[in-house]
Structures are given as structure tokens and as C-alpha cells.
Amino acid sequence: MQDLYYADYIELDTILNSQHPKSFESLEEGNDEMLFIIIHQVYELWFKQILFELDLVRHIFIRDRINDNSDDLSRVVQKLKRIGKILELINQQVSVLETMTALDFLEFRNVLLPASGFQSKQFRLIEAKLGLKMEQRYKKEYYKYTRRGSLSEADLREVDQAENESTLKDLIVRWLERMPYLDEQYWQEYKQSTPVDHGDRHKFWADYRNAYKTSLSGNEADRLAEFDKVFFETGRGNVPPAALRAALFITLYRNLPIFHLPFELLNTLSEIDELLSNWRYRHFMMVRRMIGLRVGTGGTSGAGYLEGTVSQHYAFREITEVATFLIERSKRPVLPDALKEKVSFNV
């Protein structure tokens, strides 16, 4: 058998013969279009790796049961942390492109019309598979495939399909809802400290609500009604109350060994949201320097549109903002020993 050759193994010819600037032919007239093409290609390669890891994580969760005691959860956390590292890297890459000036960009900007990163199907798939929905998107009218500069009909269909399959957010919510930490068998010894009867509300939550109430300052009194709404009535966004209760519980008692990995998982989701939004912000700032207030090649309002996505496009906002409802460590209800010792690792 013939030895495998490096260039063949990684199909280098295909990759290195895929840069075809449209604004110049010879090196003498060369400009930054080469950098512009290469940096987009590098991004798309990293997007591909992110999608690969994301699909793997979703696949682990999609199986009926995820065994928290096995390698499953640590693999999930490891893959999500890797996605975080890639996002850190692609954040740094913005500064390479920033060595190009606004005038350098104008030398070739018109040749790419109406193409734009807006049409990056892989970027849209990452957003959709994480859990961002079309109805949450800023200026969703930009996505109509009939609009010049939008995604093609086929690409949009794929994004739509990804949104409607189990997204990472859907899967995390289902997993959170299955947490068995409030099963009565672990709470028989628990002494409720709050006399208030909260109907069918678990005694732990009756006590916690009271501790939270005491922790609020005068100008935050309306937070208590918010607490009831988020954890016992409507939930928040598209996350139901039971999942948010589990997220809060894990965050509160993350020092317990059984919650180490679940907490790391939730924390990594918030980190991914944050790193993606850092990228959106850096890209927006770069765009403002590059084209000022001009419209984008993809026909949106440009920097104004991108600024809107920074404040609106988060997949795990509800989970991150559970922090609103934390209290001091020393004020937390003390958990019954039965729960600490016996709670099942299998959820």
C-alpha cells in the first residue's frame, strides 16, 4: 500500500486553489481582497468544526437518557468548552482583518455585491442549533429569501429545519426538567422553616422564596412577583418553570459533587452566549470603522443592524439570568442528608 502523503490526506490542493480574488489579476495590482477571502474561509472552517461538536453534543442528549454518572456529561462539557475555545480564537482573528483600512476595503468592496457574511449558512445553523429562533431575531424581515442579499431559499429551509429539530437549548431544558432532586423520598426529614402555605409548592421552594424575599432591597420589591412568575407560573422566554428551578438549584448547590458537572455545563452555555456576543460586538465595531454608516453589501442597514443583534441574539439568556434570583451562601436552606447522600446520578 502506498504511503499516505500529507497534502493528499488533508486535500490541500482543493483548499489552496480556492482563493480567486475578483479585483486583481497580477501581484502588482494586488490588494487586501486576498486577506478578505482567506479570513472568511478560515472562519467557515471553524464554523464547520463548531457544528460538528454541536451535533455530537446534541446526539448524546437526544438519546433517551443521559447518564450523569457516566462519561456522557463530561464529554458534553468537554465538547462545549472546545466550542468556547474556538470562539475565543475567532474573536482574536478580527484584529487581523482590522489591519485592513477603510480605503483598502473600498478598493474591492463593489466586486462582492450583494454577497455578505449575512448569507453564511453555517453561522445561521450554529445560531439555530444552539437555540436561537427566527421570531427572536432582530429585523427578521431581512431573512426573506426574496430579498436581494438574503440567504437562498434552500439555505433558509435548512436553517428552519435546524431550528425545529431538537436544539441544544431544547435538550438542555428537557434534561433540567428531569432532575430528581425534589423527589419526596429525599425530603422526609426536612424541617420547613416557613409557616406560609404555598399550596402545592415544594417546602424547599417555600423556604427559598422567603429567604429571597428577605434578601431584596426596598427598590427591588417587585422581584418577588417576578420570582413567582419565572419559577411557578409562566417560566421565562421559552423555558418552563421546572427547568429554571433546576438551573437555580444546581447553581445554588454546585458545591455538591453531583452538581459539579451540571453546573459546569450551565456555566459553559452562558460562556458560549457571551463569546458569541463578543464576536458580534467586535464585528460590529470593525464594520463601523470600515464602512461607517453605509448599508452593508448584503443590503441591511449595516452597523445599525449589527448593533441590534448584539443586544438581542442570545440562546441561553434565561439560564444565565437565573443569577437574578440567587441569595447569599449562608442564607441557603440546608439540604437534608438523605438528598446529599442518596440522590441518584441517573436522570
Ligand code: HEM
Ligand atoms: C471588511 C470586513 C467586513 C465587513 C465590512 C463586514 C460587514 C458586514 C455587514 C455590513 C453585515 C450586515 C449584513 C449586510 O448588510 O451585509 C455583516 C454581516 C455578517 N458578517 Fe460581516 N463584515 C466583514 C467581515 C466579516 C468576516 C471576516 C466574517 C466571518 C465569517 C463575517 C461574518 C458575518 C456574519 C456571520 C454576518 C451576519 C451577522 C448577523 O446577522 O448576526 N463578516 N457583515
